[in-house]
Amino acid sequence: MxxxxxxxxxxxxxxxxxxxxxxxxxxxxxxxxxxxxxxxxxxxxxxxxxxxxxxxxxxxxxxxxxxxxxxxxxxxxxxxxxxxxxxxAAKAAAEPAEAKPVEPAPAAAPMAPPVVAPALAPATPSSKEGRILASPLAKRIAAEKGVDLDSLTGSGPNGRIVKADVEAAQPGTGKPRPATPAPAPAAANDAAPASPAPVAMADETRQLLDDRIPHTVEKLSGMRKTIARRLAQSMQQAPHIYLTVDIRLDRLMAMRAEMNAALEKQGVKLSVNDMLIKALGKALIDVPECNVTFAGNELIRYARADISVAVSIPGGLITPIVQDANGRSLSSIATAMKDLGQRAKEGKLKPEEYQGGTASISNMGMMGIKQFTAVINPPQSTIVAIGAGEKRPWVMPDGALGVATAMSATGSFDHRAVDGADGARLMAAFREYVESPLGMVA
Missing domain, CATH: 2.40.50.100 (RNA polymerase II/Efflux pump adaptor protein, barrel-sandwich hybrid domain)
Structure with a gap:
């Protein structure tokens, strides 16, 4: 069977x-x-x-x-x-007659050599009928480095070529894969190539469409459908409450510069976002009332802070998770985020690396956004939106007016699970760790 x-x-x-x-x-x-x-x-x-x-x-x-x-x-x-x-071979010989009609031919035509003959060539250990056994990422890296996959021995399952095999190869030593030849120019009397078939539109799409405006219609990707469904679910089911604090960054920036100088020999470079992830992880342990999931009849409380970090990728958004953000060192968080961010953009994260988490952080400061509110990532109850650091007038501890580097951070909380006072305590704890960053490494 x-x-x-x-x-x-x-x-x-x-x-x-x-x-x-x-x-x-x-x-x-x-x-x-x-x-x-x-x-x-x-x-x-x-x-x-x-x-x-x-x-x-x-x-x-x-x-x-x-x-x-x-x-x-x-x-x-x-x-x-x-x-x-x-x-x-037997299947290939039997299929042409029913696969598509052929034009009338002399009686001797059936004796012509079958076009599938090349497919009967024995496969090599590294390929099946000419197909290189290599991961998509390994193929992409090989094309960029000019490495010939035929010359490599795979270390993956069944001799499959993986990323490490390509990266270990000397760049440029192999010959690049031959490019697909460009089609020959069409003759003057040839018909023009057919335009791509239009996307079949749903009735609701047709009702919204204004044909007077030049447009294209494209099908939603699976990622975009999921984003639309989950965010609509979040806004409809979770009553959001928003709490904003202004945070001075001068001490954190100074400590980051000092730590990066010390970590340079290790090839580790901390970003401001890495330090904010750590600060949020520590704050969630200090205020466990915000490190929760609302489950209808129960409330799930987490003893560890796993922070989902919003990362923009082509076609949508993904939230790789920094596990145990409260307990990890800053250098460990930086290393993890570099790896997670790269694989997120390549679409190579495992489900357990982006599904779950206890709270989220979304940073749009690098885009110049001063302040925004983020939609809660269900089933979590907390997400913190980070705005841009900028020079602002600031009242210094001695009461004098000066200039400081500051940012605005806005927490979004599921009010079914988190009371406003608890959300305020979390934002105050987060601000304290950022403004006194030695508390993150003590």
Whole structure:
């Protein structure tokens, strides 16, 4: 009996996904651990590995298909002892007649060599029918460095080439992968290429559209759909309360400069955001009433501060998590954020690295935004929005008027779980850690 290969649930909350790319085709032999497809979830593109051994008998869902429900059968795998699937050569020879009609030809035409003959060439250990077994990230890095993947030996499962293999190769020593040749110029009497097919619009889209204005219509990505659904849920279900404080940054900036000078030999560079993550983690432990989740009939209280950090990526937003932000060193937070931020932009985060967390921080100061309010990231109850640091008139401790570097921070709280007084205590604790930063490392 054929083995059904079903759309996997690559994260606890995944309900559907996009079958971005098949890395095998019908007739290929796969073993446990082989990468068969790339699945695009709402936040990342992840690789789908084979669990069983056998031959790909039928691909039921073509690549590029969106909204494929978890559990949908996407392909059939024939075991070694199954005799129900034709051999690749026999199948290829039998399919042309029913795949598409052919123009009338002389009787001898059926004897022409089958066009699938090259596909019968034996596969090398590193590829199947010419396909290099390498992760998408390894391929991208190899193209940038000019490294020939054929010359590398993979250290991943089943000899698969991974990022570390490419980075260890000497840049420029291999030949770059040949570029796809450009199509030949069309002859004068050739028909003009057809324009891309328009996106099929829903009825509600047509009702909103103003045809008088030049426009394009594009389908929402899975990420954008998830963002829209979760933020609407947050604003509708969680009554938000907003509390803003102004915070002086001079001491924090001075300590950052001193620490970066000391960490330079280690290749670590602290950002202001790294230090704010630490400050929020410490404040949440000091005010545990804000480190909670409202669960309807219960309130979940967390004993550790795992901070979700809003990161803008192409097509949307993702929130990688700095675990144990209250207990980690500043250098550890900086190292973790550098890695998480890079992999977030490449779509390579694991679900457990961006799902969960106990509170969030969103910093738009680098964009010049002075102050804003952020939408709570459910099921959390707290998010702190950070504005730009800027020179402002400031009343100094001795009462004199001076100039200080200051920023505005606004906490958004789920009022079902967090009282206003507790939210105010959290913002006061956060301000204290930022203005007296030695308290973060004591």
């Amino acid at each position: 054929p083995i059904e290969i079903k759309m996997p649930a690559l994260s606890p909350t995944m309900e559907e996904g996009k079958l971005a790319k098949w890395l095998v085709k019908e007739g290929d032999t796969v073993s446990s651990g082989d990468i068969m497809a790339e699945i695009e979830t709402d936040k990342a593109t992840m690789e789908f590995e084979a669990v069983d051994e056998g031959t790909i008998g039928k691909i039921l869902i073509p690549e590029g298909s969106e909204g494929v429900k978890v559990g949908t059968v996407i392909a059939l795998l024939e075991g070694e002892d199954d005799g129900t699937v034709e051999a690749p």
